[in-house]
Amino acid sequence: DAKTTQPTSMDCAEGRAANLPCNHSTISGNEYVYWYRQIHSQGPQYIIHGLKNNETNEMASLIITEDRKSSTLILPHATLRDTAVYYCIVRHAGGTSYGKLTFGQGTILTVHP
Amino acid sequence: ETGVTQSPTHLIKTRGQQVTLRCSSQSGHNTVSWYQQALGQGPQFIFQYYREEENGRGNFPPRFSGLQFPNYSSELNVNALELDDSALYLCASSLYGDEDYGYTFGSGTRLTVV
Numbered sequence: 001d002a003k004t005t006q007p008t009s010m011d012c013a014e015g016r017a018a019n020l021p022c023n024h025s026t027i028s029g030n031e032y033v034y035w036y037r038q039i040h041s042q043g044p045q046y047i048i049h050g051l052k053n054n055e056t057n058e059m060a061s062l063i064i065t066e067d068r069k070s071s072t073l074i075l076p077h078a079t080l081r082d083t084a085v086y087y088c089i090v091r092h093a094g095g096t097s098y099g100k101l102t103f104g105q106g107t108i109l110t111v112h113p
Numbered sequence: 114e115t116g117v118t119q120s121p122t123h124l125i126k127t128r129g130q131q132v133t134l135r136c137s138s139q140s141g142h143n144t145v146s147w148y149q150q151a152l153g154q155g156p157q158f159i160f161q162y163y164r165e166e167e168n169g170r171g172n173f174p175p176r177f178s179g180l181q182f183p184n185y186s187s188e189l190n191v192n193a194l195e196l197d198d199s200a201l202y203l204c205a206s207s208l209y210g211d212e213d214y215g216y217t218f219g220s221g222t223r224l225t226v227v
Contacts, residue, residue, distance in 0.1 A: 034215070043117070043203055043218035044156065087155060099146065099207065100169055101216065103155030 004088045009108040012082075018075040020107050022088030025069040032091040033064060034101065035073045037084040037109075044087065044103075047073065078111045085109075117206050117219035125225045126194050132224060134189040136204030139217045144209040145187040146216070147179060150201040162187055163209045191224075199226045 005023040012018040024033060032051050036044040048055055048062045050071070055062045061074040075082055085106040092100045118137045126132050138145050144163045148156035158171035162181035176192040185206070191198055201223050205216040 036218075041201060041221070041223075043205075043220045046215040046217065049215060099144065099161055099209070100158045100171065101146075101148075101156075101205075102158065103148075106155055 003102070004090060004104045006086075006088050006104055006107045008105065009110070012075075012078045012109060012111050014080060014111055014113050015077055018073075018078040018082065018109060018111070020073040020075075020086050020088075020109065021070065022072070023070045024088070024090050027068055027090055029068075033062070033068075033071050034089040034091055035060070035062065036087045036089060036103075037082075038087065038106070039084040047086075049091070078109075080111050080113070083109060083111045117204055117217050119202075119204050119219035119222050121222060122220070123223045123225075125227060128194055128196060128226055130194050131190065131192045132194060134191075134202050134204075134222045134224070136187045136189070136206075136219060138185045138187070138204075138206030142206035142208050142217070143185050144207045145181055145185065146205045146207070147187070147189045148203040148205065149173070149198075150203060150221070151197075152200070156203055159189070194226045196226050199224060 032049050034049040035047040038044045048060050050062045064071045087103050087106040089101045117139050120135045146161040147159040150156040159173050161169040165181045178190045180188045201221040203221045205218045207216045
């Protein structure tokens with residue numbers, strides 16, 4: 001299974017951009033990178049995903065390096081409600097693990113006033 | 114569009130008992146996955162169901178089993194409960210075969226084994 005490595009915790013000031021890094025050096029060519037967040041033991045909430053191109057949606061941007069060994073999730077204007085655990089996940093692409101999401105420990109992002 | 118719903122939200126069971134957790138998938142989704150999340154940990158993949166059959170399994174013993182029904186809803190059954198089974202159990206639905214899809218998670222069932 002392709003593993004991901006994230007910092008345990010990060011802080012960000014409200015209104016500033018939050019940049020959350022993730023390493024996934026063993027990712028395979030057909031595996032996607034997904035980002036989810038989880039607030040206080042609720043179900044994980046989908047943020048964004050990508051294969052090799054940078055992606056942007058209404059919540060965030062995802063920057064994937066050219067070698068695909070790392071990525072960065074960017075929350076452009078963090079708010080207090082963005083305080084959560086952020087998971088960088090590699091989605092398995094085939095075999096008996098098709099579709100399996102392998103969660104790591106995640107990054108605890110704290111947005112402060 | 115309805116999301117993923119799970120029931121019950123909380124449950125307390127005694128060691129050795131059996132439990133059944135339920136999940137209704139999001140409208141338009143045909144695949145259901147189950148995850149176990151222990152306190153302070155990330156979710157761990159249990160298994161996935163598609164077309165009423167298990168088509169992927171994580172590192173969980175056979176006493177964890179499941180079902181998927183024709184309407185794509187699903188059940189997770191755990192036999193011979195152990196104290197370590199205490200966790201948040203999450204269900205996620207998706208559309209199988211669509212390579213560019215996201216998974217929608219429910220809010221989970223908090224199981225406490227005493």
